[in-house]
Every structure is written in structure tokens, then in C-alpha cells.
Amino acid sequence: MIDKLQDNLTLEEKKILGGIFSEKYYKVAYFSGIAYASSLLLELFEKIGILELLKNNYPSSKEIIEKFDFILGAKYSLEWMLNFLSQAGLLEKTEANKYHYNKTENINPQKLLEEVTKIDKNIVFSTNLMNYVISEYPNFFSGRKKGFEIIFAADKMSLWNDYFNNENSGYSAYNSLGAFGVAKWVAGCNNLKLLELGGGTGGATSALMDRLIKENKSSPISEYIFSDVSPIFLRIGNRTIMSKNCDCFPYLLKRLDFDKPLVEQEIAENSIDIVYAVNALHAARNLVDSLKNIHKVIKRGGKIIFCEYCRPNINHLLLQEFIFCLLDNYMNVDLDCRLRPVPGFLDFPHWELNLEAAGFKNIEAIFNTDADSSLDPKIKVGIIAAVIKGEKI
Numbered sequence: 001m002i003d004k005l006q007d008n009l010t011l012e013e014k015k016i017l018g019g020i021f022s023e024k025y026y027k028v029a030y031f032s033g034i035a036y037a038s039s040l041l042l043e044l045f046e047k048i049g050i051l052e053l054l055k056n057n058y059p060s061s062k063e064i065i066e067k068f069d070f071i072l073g074a075k076y077s078l079e080w081m082l083n084f085l086s087q088a089g090l091l092e093k094t095e096a097n098k099y100h101y102n103k104t105e106n107i108n109p110q111k112l113l114e115e116v117t118k119i120d121k122n123i124v125f126s127t128n129l130m131n132y133v134i135s136e137y138p139n140f141f142s143g144r145k146k147g148f149e150i151i152f153a154a155d156k157m158s159l160w161n162d163y164f165n166n167e168n169s170g171y172s173a174y175n176s177l178g179a180f181g182v183a184k185w186v187a188g189c190n191n192l193k194l195l196e197l198g199g200g201t202g203g204a205t206s207a208l209m210d211r212l213i214k215e216n217k218s219s220p221i222s223e224y225i226f227s228d229v230s231p232i233f234l235r236i237g238n239r240t241i242m243s244k245n246c247d248c249f250p251y252l253l254k255r256l257d258f259d260k261p262l263v264e265q266e267i268a269e270n271s272i273d274i275v276y277a278v279n280a281l282h283a284a285r286n287l288v289d290s291l292k293n294i295h296k297v298i299k300r301g302g303k304i305i306f307c308e309y310c311r312p313n314i315n316h317l318l319l320q321e322f323i324f325c326l327l328d329n330y331m332n333v334d335l336d337c338r339l340r341p342v343p344g345f346l347d348f349p350h351w352e353l354n355l356e357a358a359g360f361k362n363i364e365a366i367f368n369t370d371a372d373s374s375l376d377p378k379i380k381v382g383i384i385a386a387v388i389k390g391e392k393i
């Protein structure tokens with residue numbers, strides 16, 4: 001299925017994708033995404049004393065929480081860390097969900113960072129955020145700080161701005177892939193009314209403008225609604241769009257919550273040609289309900305197009321989660337064993353099920369790689385990104 005979808009691309013499109021997900025990108029994604037993150041987690045475990053316990057025993061997450069007097073809310077992120085390290089081959093995990101560390105060599109995060117910044121200095125926009133979040137985990141585990149206080153600390157907003165910025169090679173590929181999807185799936189259309197949900201810092205909007213300029217065609221978009229649930233992000237996003245000084249399309253700002261019906265927030269039924277989002281929709285509390293609400297405001301013949309971190313399979317852990325595990329609204333979503341078995345990011349088959357359940361048809365996806373869902377041994381990274389399209393017919 002995945003190979004077949006990837007085969008739908010023209011040579012020119014494959015060239016564009018190859019430019020976004022280049023060998024350099026994978027090298028950096030592997031080093032910063034797996035090796036560096038793992039070394040930071042081991043360093044954190046060493047600092048707290050967990051590593052010593054893991055070396056000498058086979059504790060479960062429950063035993064670790066009791067021994068170190070962590071708050072109960074630490075369970076999910078601690079288990080995520082233990083499972084991420086075992087996924088990376090650094091911890092042994094038994095059938096009884098107990099963990100053990102038996103490696104002897106020390107991985108030095110600083111050394112890894114020096115190596116990876118030689119390949120790409122802009123990766124610091126990702127690693128700075130990772131360093132900050134990791135440094136706050138002891139406060140979170142002990143209950144001294146709540147997750148949202150850490151994530152939304154006023155003096156740390158610039159870290160987010162840098163992270164979602166298109167200068168950040170570790171993240172910008174998602175904005176570029178999203179823009180690629182829009183350009184591909186709106187080709188030949190014009191006069192479109194586009195609604196972006198969860199627009200955040202405006203990074204995805206900015207990448208879309210760049211794509212349209214690059215294509216050198218008159219813009220197919222005649223009205224752009226940039227929206228987010230957070231007034232702070234609306235302000236930041238507005239600054240990004242204004243600074244582009246680009247006349248690709250007129251835009252307006254709107255505070256919209258995709259957990260609530262959009263028709264109750266002044267978006268008329270059947271009024272939108274394209275609903276667009278980058279790394280936002282996985283946060284929906286009830287994903288099918290949100291997708292149904294989106295379906296309602298799209299015109300017949302219109303589309304939803306969104307780009308997301310994509311799990312290669314539903315149980316695979318993605319690095320970015322150690323940041324988002326701190327957020328209640330990332331974790332506390334409505335789960336469903338068929339449609340949404342885990343919180344947060346989905347794999348493509350589950351996106352497909354949710355889109356179908358919401359009434360979308362002709363669902364297609366383009367991935368970062370045409371490798372199948374197992375890890376590519378050469379780059380050690382398989383599917384990690386998807387731009388997905390569904391149509392209202």
C-alpha cells in the first residue's frame with residue numbers, strides 16, 4: 001500500500017522529496033533523534049540514580065516510581081523513556097515489563113552534539129529544546145513543576161519559536177512536506193479558501209508561501225484563515241507571516257479550537273476548500289469528532305491536507321514525545337482500540353481509519369521514504385513523516 005502510494009509521484013516530485021529528506025537529513029535525524037536523545041535520557045537517569053538501579057536490578061516502572069518517590073503522573077513519561085531506550089537497543093526489557101541496563105560504554109551527549117553540528121549547525125534549534133525539557137524532568141517527576149509550566153514557561157517561548165522555525169532542519173522538513181502536499185493536491189485549482197488549523201508559530205504557513213513562490217505560478221489561494229486555539233501563538237504566527245512580506249494571499253487571523261464544532265465558531269458549513277494543518281491534529285481530544293467537524297465546513301470537492309510526525313507502526317515511539325508527554329492534553333485524549341489505541345501521533349493506517357470514519361474519501365499519503373514500515377538499515381530511520389489528503393465528495 002505504502003509503496004504503491006509513493007509510486008504515484010512523478011520524477012520531478014521525487015526529486016523535490018529527495019531534497020527535503022536528503023541523506024544529510026537522515027544522518028542528522030538519526031544522530032539528534034535517536035543517539036543524542038538516548039544519551040540525554042541515560043544522563044538524566046544517571047543524575048537521578050535510576051541508571052544505577054537499572055544496572056544492578058530489573059526494576060519495573062512502578063518500582064522506580066516508588067523508590068524515587070515520583071508523582072503518579074510520572075508513570076507515562078517514565079515508561080516512555082524506558083521503552084524508547086529499549087527500542088533503541090540500550091535497555092533490555094523483559095516479558096514482565098522490567099528493565100535492565102547492561103552496556104559498558106558511556107555515550108557522551110556533548111561529543112555527539114559536536115559531531116552532529118559539524119554536519120548541520122542548525123540542529124541546535126532542536127537540541128536546545130531537548131536539553132531544556134530534559135533538564136526540567138527531575139522537577140516534573142518530583143511534582144515541583146507541572147508539565148504545562150515547563151512547556152509554556154514565558155521565558156522559554158523563544159525555544160519553541162526556534163524549534164518550529166524553517167531554519168530548524170530537524171523540524172522544517174514537516175513544513176516543507178506539508179507545503180509539497182498542498183501544492184500537489186491543489187494543482188490546477190484557483191480561488192481557494194484555505195483554513196489552517198493549529199497554525200502555531202506560522203512556520204507551516206511560511207513554508208507554504210515559499211513553495212508557492214518557488215512554483216512561480218499565480219497563487220491558487222484567494223483567502224487564508226490562519227487559526228490557533230492559543231492567542232499567544234496567533235500573535236507569534238502573525239509576526240511570522242507579516243515578516244514574509246509576501247502577497248501570496250490575503251489572510252486573516254482567527255482563534256479556533258478544533259476540539260469544538262467549527263460551525264459554532266463562525267466557520268460556515270460547506271464554506272472551505274482546503275483545511276490545512278501541520279503537526280496539530282494529533283492533539284485532538286476526540287480525533288473522529290474533530291475530523292467530522294472539519295468535514296462539515298469543507299465544500300463538496302474540497303480537501304483536508306495535513307502533515308504529521310508519523311509512526312512507522314502504531315507501537316513505535318517517536319522522539320518528539322518526550323517533550324509532549326509533559327502535556328495533559330497530549331496524553332488525555334479519547335482512546336479507542338480500533339481507531340486510536342495510543343495517545344499522540346498515529347501511523348498511516350490509523351489516520352486512514354479515522355478519516356474514513358469522519359466521511360473522507362480518496363485518502364492518499366506521501367511519506368518521507370518509500371521504505372516499508374521497518375527501519376531502513378542504511379539510515380536507521382524509516383517512516384517518520386506523512387502528508388495526508390482526504391476529500392469530501
Ligand SMILES: C[S@@+](CC[C@H](N)C(=O)[O-])C[C@H]1O[C@@H](n2cnc3c(N)ncnc32)[C@H](O)[C@@H]1O
Binds near residue numbers: 202227229258
Ligand atoms: C506543534 S504546534 C504546530 C506547529 C505549527 N504548524 C507551526 O508551524 O508552528 C501545534 C499547534 O496546535 C495548536 N493546538 C493544539 N490544540 C489545539 C486545538 N484544540 N485547537 C486549535 N489549535 C490547537 C497549538 O496551540 C499549537 O500551536
